[in-house]
Every structure is written in C-alpha cells, then in structure tokens.
Amino acid sequence: MAADPRRADLGEKLVALRDLATRLDVDTLVLREPANLTWLLGARVNVPQTLDTACLDVVVHLAGEGDPRLVVVTNAIEAPRLRDTELAGLDGTVDVAWEVVPWWEGRDARLPTGDRVAADRPAGELRSAADGLAALRRRLTSVQQATMAEVCRDAAAAATAAARVVEPTSTGYAAAGVLARELLDRGLDPVVLLIGGAPHLEAHRHPLPLAEPVGERVLLVACGRRQGLVASVSRIVSFGEVPAAERGAYERLLRVEQTFLDASVVGARLGDVAAAGCAAYAEQGFAADEWHRHHQGGLSGFVPREFPAHRDSDVVLEDGSVVAWNPSAAGWKVEDTTLVLAGGPRPLVADKDWPTLDVGGRRRPDVLVR
Structure with a gap:
C-alpha cells in the first residue's frame, strides 16, 4: 500500500513547529484551533460542522534534540474512530501517545501549563502561539497544494453536476440538497451552502436556501472541505438567454475579479x-461604493475565509498562500479559490464541462444557459 502523503508531509510541519517553538522560547505547543489541527494532521477534527471546536487537542513536545513527541487528547467516544480512520497510521509516523478522558470530563485538565508552554487558545498566563501558527498554515506545503487542487477540481465538478439538475421550479432547499449530494458523492463535506433564486440575487449577498422556486436564474454557492482544505465555488445558471445589458454587467464583474x-x-x-x-x-x-455591500474575500485554505480582507490587512502573500476572492454586483457573483505561486496566481476551481470566457488571459466561468 502506498504511503499516505499526509504522513510524509507531517515531518515538514513538525520542523516548522520546532522553529516556532524556538522563536517563542518554549518547549511545548498546544494546538486546539480546528484550522491548526487540520493543517497539522490533514484530517477531519470536527463532529458537528457548526461548532468552532475540535473533538481533540494535540500537544507537541519539542524539548531537546530528539524527534518531537505528540500527545492526542480526546474522549472515549472519539478515540476509537480517530485511531481507525482520521489518524490511522499516525502511530507509525511519529512518536505519539493518546490521552483518553471519559466523555463526561473536559480535556482542559489534561493539557500542560507553565512558562515553557504556548497555545493557540491560551488561557490564564499561558503564552500565545496563535499568530505564529496562523502564519504557518497560511503557506501550503507542496503536498497540501496538490490536495487543494484536487479539492477544487472536485468542487467545480460538483457544482457543474448540480447546475445541470436544478430546474426553475426547484425550491432553494431542493437545489441545496442536489449540490450537497454532489459534493458528498465526491468526498467533500459541505461546510457552506447558499442558493440564490432570481427574486433575491441583487438584494441578498448571502442567500440561504428558501422554500420557494428559484425562478429563471439561480446562484449556487458552496464551500467543500476535504482533509481540512476548503474550496469555494460560485456558479450561476440562467434558464433562458441572458439579456445583453445584464451579460455586459457580468463581464465587467469578471474584469473586477481580474484586478x-x-x-x-x-x-x-x-x-x-x-x-x-x-x-x-x-x-x-459600477458604483464606487459597490464593495461596501459585501466583503470581497481574502485568505483561505483551512477555512473558507481567515478574515475578510480590507485595505488595512497587513498580511503579505507568500509562495503557497491561498486566496478566495468573491466580487459581486448587479445580481452577479464570481468566486474562485486561487493558489499564489512564484509564477503568478493559479485559480483552481475549474471544470472543463462548464462554459468559460477569456478574461485577461485566464479562462473564467461564464453563465450556464439552459
């Protein structure tokens, strides 16, 4: 059986954690943030999709010159599943121990404290490693870049498949169900599902599914996640030809995205x-203040958006950064997940079966007319 590339990738990330610990002058790092845990492990660390908490913590002991030692802290419900599925093979890759607590006990008491410990969710006098860990996960390793490309390809294919099934008479909920099914069929967890029917496209930038027919035009929006990495995709279907003036507005929006x-x-x-x-x-x-009506996206990777980017955002893009921009105006929206590389930005959410336009030398999604 071929080695799991996530496990080979782990060594590179442990080296980065040792460097971070050295900069912070600590011996131990405690990871509790879901985004940091998925960055390290390449695994699902959630049970409910809706909670900003993980079902495990990872303690990384980095003292001395030897190999790092990991301690997985979880409860008796999750430990067997994590061993058998999400973290299968971890024991053979790195020195790892398991600290398993009864389901009725919290995990906090099992985590280390002291002046040689830093955490991404520090409590009390514990030092913070939050900024350093965020900086590490914002630059994908080569293995993570390859995985992200696969995730984005499959998310695009899921959106295409759903777009060919939805009808004007479909309710928003039915359309969301189709899109969710297509994502799940491709091994992607739907962490965001938005459906914009024709009556709401211009007014509502985050259109939750409704129990009414979508009408003559529909916006399908999804964020699909696999191995912690998130692809963001938006696609628009028109049931009938798009009037020239409206098509012109969409093409102008694509030029905003080009910028x-x-x-x-x-x-x-x-x-x-x-x-x-x-x-x-x-x-x-467009109106000069059009961008006030919706955030424009920003850094992505292990979350749909790290935070909405704005002119005061001082993060510098690196080779391996991920951005997801989503300009919108006049009832139109376009979105992609893009890998920033030394050779230039590489949009990843593409499907050969979706119609495209050439915008600034890039193939960008057109409106699917059915």
Missing part, C-alpha cells in the same frame, strides 16, 4: 490587493 487576481502575487500586501480590487468597481462602471 484582484492580477494583484495576488508573491510579496503583495493583502490590503493593497483588496484596495486595488475595490477600486476596480468604479473603473468598470
């Missing part, structure tokens, strides 16, 4: 990328 993508290069300050994209609305004939 975001063109600016997303290694070494760029995130706030400068956001400012350039926001300024493009007026340049493309």
